[in-house]
Amino acid sequence: MCNKSIPEISLLLNIPWSAVSGIITKWKQLGTTATQPCKMTEWGQRMLKRTVRRSRQLSAESIAKDLQTLCGLHNNSA
Structure with a gap:
């Protein structure tokens, strides 16, 4: 999905753009999309x-x- 915008990816995969954005952010910050253990929030x-x-x-x-x-x-x- 390189060089595609978040809305384009969202439409192609038929998932909300907020989910796409969250996944991309997680990848950029952590280098993975795997579920992480929760922190004491x-x-x-x-x-x-x-x-x-x-x-x-x-x-x-x-x-x-x-x-x-x-x-x-x-x-x-x-």
Whole structure:
């Protein structure tokens, strides 16, 4: 798709131009289009606070495991 504009690529592939733009941006920044592990964003911080608030009896290990699963990370030290 070299030398094509974002709208042209969008029409050729029949996907939204915002998706095309996001993929191109990801490629330029990371050199890959593969899914990356999530970072602790505002959303992640809110999820952590909500989880702790709702389940005060859970251990830190249990909460950490849940967050790793949620973010697609796997702890291989177990």
